[in-house]
Amino acid sequence: xxxxEKTQYTLIILKPDALVKSLTGNILTRxxxxxxxxxxxxxxxxxxxxxxxxxxxxxxxxxxxxxxxYFSGKTYGPDYxxxxxxxxxxxxxxxxxxxxxxxxxxLEADPITIRGAYGRINKKGIMENVIxxxxxxxxxxxxxxxxxxxxxxxxxxxxxxxxxxxxxxxxTWA
Ligand code: IDP
Ligand code: MG
Numbered sequence: 692x693x694x695x696e697k698t699q700y701t702l703i704i705l706k707p708d709a710l711v712k713s714l715t716g717n718i719l720t721r722x723x724x725x726x727x728x729x730x731x732x733x734x735x736x737x738x739x740x741x742x743x744x745x746x747x748x749x750x751x752x753x754x755x756x757x758x759x760x761y762f763s764g765k766t767y768g769p770d771y772x773x774x775x776x777x778x779x780x781x782x783x784x785x786x787x788x789x790x791x792x793x794x795x796x797x798l799e800a801d802p803i804t805i806r807g808a809y810g811r812i813n814k815k816g817i818m819e820n821v822i823x824x825x826x827x828x829x830x831x832x833x834x835x836x837x838x839x840x841x842x843x844x845x846x847x848x849x850x851x852x853x854x855x856x857x858x859x860x861x862x863t864w865a
Contacts, residue, residue: 700780700831701727701779701785703722703778703779703823703825704822707767707771708809710764711764714821718822722779727780730779731843732775733775736763741837745838746759757815757817778844778848785825789826792822796812
């Protein structure tokens with residue numbers, strides 16, 4: 692039987708080293724080879740709380756603190772304490788983006804992949820590999836819901852509910 696492509700969603704993060712090295716344009720161009728669609732995007736300052744959720748599988752590792760310093764951009768100073776977070780949609784989006792991104796360890800990644808071309812291992816031994824991309828449908832759903840509210844995404848990709856919250860305060864333009 693022929694393998695059918697299926698629509699997938701994937702959470703992509705351009706990590707602080709991508710921004711420090713002015714690689715945003717290069718990386719978006721590389722990703723465009725996959726012919727996917729961007730359905731959400733924003734710049735975020737990474738809190739310890741969201742880093743611990745996003746990298747829950749690494750939270751107990753001895754290098755987690757150094758990983759947080761890198762992922763939050765603290766390694767590079769206040770001007771770079773930010774990441775670009777996006778959701779891409781398309782046929783086999785997860786597999787295609789993981790392939791273009793390359794292996795986790797930039798020294799082992801194929802040199803023509805994003806991580807192979809632009810990654811490095813820093814002085815503390817952290818793999819600075821410029822891009823995060825979801826590795827399964829399950830983690831994509833988990834990560835998209837962690838980083839975005841339903842209204843930040845231009846399509847309805849996961850079920851939502853409407854809640855009435857009394858005295859809920861929001862900040863608006865003055
Ligand atoms: P992935 O980013 O390819 O999905 P994960 O195992 O989920 O790989 O790890 C998340 C991130 O943590 C990696 O992209 C890398 O920046 C960092 N990392 C993972 N394992 C190590 C390690 O053993 N040493 C240093 N950094 C690591
Ligand atoms: Mg991962």
